[in-house]
Amino acid sequence: MSLEDWRPANAGDEVTGEPLQRASWLNRTFNRLLPGSLLARLALVMMLGVLASQALGTWFWAAQLRTRSNEEAREAARYIGYSAASALRFFQSLPANYRPLLIEQLREMGGTRFFVNVNHGPVDIKSVVDAPLAQSVVETLTTTLTQELPRLSTYRIGFAWPDELAVTEDGVTLSDLPDSWVQHTLLVKPRPAPILVIQAELESGDWLYLATLMPNPYFLDQANPLTRDKLALQLATLVAVLLLSLWVVRWLTRPLALLSEAAEAFGQGANPHLPESGSREYLNTAHAFHAMQARINRYLEDRERLFASISHDLRTPITRLKLRTEMLDDEHDRREFHEDLDELEMMVKGALQSVKDTDIHENRTAIRLDTLLNRLSEDAKMGGFEVAVAAAPITVLGKPLALKRAISNLIDNAIKYGQRAEVLLSNRDGETELTIRDYGPGVAEEALPTLFQPYVRLEHGKQTNQGGMGLGLGIARDIIHAHGGELTLANHPQGGLQVTITLPRTASMG
Incomplete structure (x- = not known):
């Protein structure tokens, strides 16, 4: 008999099946019962630990005191x-x-x-x-x-x-x-x-x-060790220990909150600086964060310089090829060469423009979104387009030029591909929500995820706007993501495409 024959047929299932499912169920249950933040979890654990130890110690002390009192009373009774x-x-x-x-x-x-x-x-x-x-x-x-x-x-x-x-x-x-x-x-x-x-x-x-x-x-x-005075003393001690524990937990978890805030701010384009004071572990984390921040900034600067250099270096050979194309005798070949070179030049310009549009170096400031939307609407109306705006007075913190470029791209797409646009700005569930709807033919559901990819254009867009490159939606989404928000696309139930932008409450100022 081999070892494989000796092993029970369901041994592997017993190890990886029901026990793992039970452990996973327990983890999910604990995660549902426990609060979400680390501060609340540590405070709850310490509070329960203090309560349990206090209750156990009080019970043990009361039991000993009752036993001793009973023995002393019996001895006194015999005397x-x-x-x-x-x-x-x-x-x-x-x-x-x-x-x-x-x-x-x-x-x-x-x-x-x-x-x-x-x-x-x-x-x-x-x-x-x-x-x-x-x-x-x-x-x-x-x-x-x-x-x-x-x-x-x-x-x-x-x-x-x-x-x-x-x-x-x-x-x-x-x-x-x-x-x-x-x-x-x-x-x-x-x-x-x-x-x-x-x-x-x-x-x-x-x-x-x-x-x-x-x-x-x-x-x-x-006879009753737990008198009112003793219970009051126990309660006062418990409250003092719990308050001290909460203060210690908050003091220990505060660096994690600072790190989270710094990471979120850095992800939105700011350059935060963590205070370099505290425990050894926090100082190591702060140094590592600052080193990572410096590396990413260098990478972004190198990428921008690289694209600028590539664009500059490619213009010269493209120009030379165009000049040589003019020397071709065959009109058909000359036209095809020109089309290929124009397409290549457009792709180079588009790549460079994409980098410049998403890497806008400006400080964050308060922006009145309703004022910005009304100004964009007036500009569109001067061009002969219809844009209806319903905006609540909302102020957000962000990069003015970047947000203007993102929203302007979306409104331009709506009036180019959908004849007219409706813009709605409101506060919903503590977040700023901006919707832009056009009255075009809409987009097939399976094609919606592909619209953010570079150089992807649908047939309707090619027919309506032949000079586009298919980069506007991707640039707009990158700018919104840099502000900690989300940009989603969906077909409106009554027809047309609807773009929804949500900015978190941390970016909102009123």
């Missing part, structure tokens, strides 16, 4: 249980008529850990504390007392607030007692703490009433 068991044993060993006397002496001496009272029955305690931590204390305390005093099986344990705490079966409350009885035992002012009440039935039938505080009187504050 109080041992003390309460000792007090119960002591009062259980006393004669019943001695107990009130001893309690009164203890109060006069300043009290003990417990506020002590003896009743003939259990006092109804209104327990208002139902936190899980308080319930854990009650359960631990009940277990401790049961282990220490197995003969006393009846206990009533609970927490109550001082202002609602009854101390006798006839309804006397803690607030009715003298301050000296409770000031050394219970915490009432200025911030009341929950009081733990233990009631146990002695063998004589009396109920011993013990009231005390937990070692940490405000232990219930630790």
Whole structure:
């Protein structure tokens, strides 16, 4: 058996099929969900990271604090249980008529850990504390007392607030007692703490009433670590970290925005200069951009000089050939030579004119397109042509001569090949839109893409304008592209050809 026979038949499909499709689907999903800009993506990732780490850290800290608080409360409950068991044993060993006397002496001496009272029955305690931590204390305390005093099986344990705490079966409350009885035992002012009440039935039938505080009187504050104050502190910290993160992300991505703006400006004919200050990586990028900019400028200058030299050098041999053609005896041959030489000379002039028209060296300035269109319309009307203009007052930033030459070429084509032209200038979706429609026969759909190619002319154009070279549309599109816009051709539904120019909102000034 060969290795090829051993390999499963669908092994290749499993590697390059479903997993790759799943990965591609995930990438498309993430791209749809994430914002488009790098600044927004980095800010979102950092924000989610900070939120996740803050939430995880807070949850872990709260869980640890709850566990520690529960352990401390249980240990305190066992300590109080041992003390309460000792007090119960002591009062259980006393004669019943001695107990009130001893309690009164203890109060006069300043009290003990417990506020002590003896009743003939259990006092109804209104327990208002139902936190899980308080319930854990009650359960631990009940277990401790049961282990220490197995003969006393009846206990009533609970927490109550001082202002609602009854101390006798006839309804006397803690607030009715003298301050000296409770000031050394219970915490009432200025911030009341929950009081733990233990009631146990002695063998004589009396109920011993013990009231005390937990070692940490405000232990219930630790039952919920996420208090309003702590949440406010966490929120303030989170906001500060997020603001700092956003500032750092913007600071890091600003050089990329500057590079993008410089590249767009350079593509539209300007010569931007990137600031050479910042990180090492940005400085390297700025130096590389400036070097590329210099190379492209040299290439454009060399190309213009090359075409000028070629045009100049070709004129002399073409002229000589024309002179020699005149010396031919055969009229037919002389006419054919003249036609070929005229065509060659026209192609040389057209190539040179194409370079000059697209490489117009001028500064960008504010241009009122509506004023420019009205002026071109008046010039056309003086020549006997009909041009209707409907233009909103729109100002763009661009090269005046270049834009004038591009729009003038399009209007000239419309009135030469379509008898008359309609021009509409408006703002649409934040972009400047200029449409020029003629009333000619239109163009076949399959021939529309070829109209931008040099020296391509349709039969209708050759018949209407025999002196054209088929360079106007290409030159106009190159100028519009240099301004960051688009030029498209389409047949109008009611007949004729429609040219649409869109300039981006960055080129628009109002």
